[in-house]
């Protein structure tokens with residue numbers, strides 16, 4: 001014995017299928033344009049140990065945050081270069097003691113060198129790309 005409720009349910013489900021079928025036809029042969037993939041920002045860690053940035057060169061996606069951690073007993077910095085007395089883009093940390101960390105987010109595509117202000121021979125660089133790393 002079918003109830004009125006069952007009949008109504010059947011009608012509602014049928015109507016839903018018809019609507020879905022209609023949508024299917026509309027989309028046929030004309031796939032909807034997908035939005036361009038957005039690079040997912042991520043986080044990368046660089047250790048400063050034995051007077052070296054490890055790794056000393058990185059390739060990252062735009063929007064990636066890099067965190068430097070000083071593992072040495074001596075103080076270090078993560079400092080962008082200066083050109084004609086003006087600092088160009090890049091990280092600019094305070095002095096980091098042992099265990100100190102500094103975080104910088106690269107929002108611009110390009111090549112960004114950096115160094116330690118206290119030990120200018122201590123150098124690193126970051127390549128920032130727009131596309132996803134394969």
Ligand SMILES: [Cu+2]
Nearest residue numbers: 076116118119
């Ligand atoms: Cu240093």
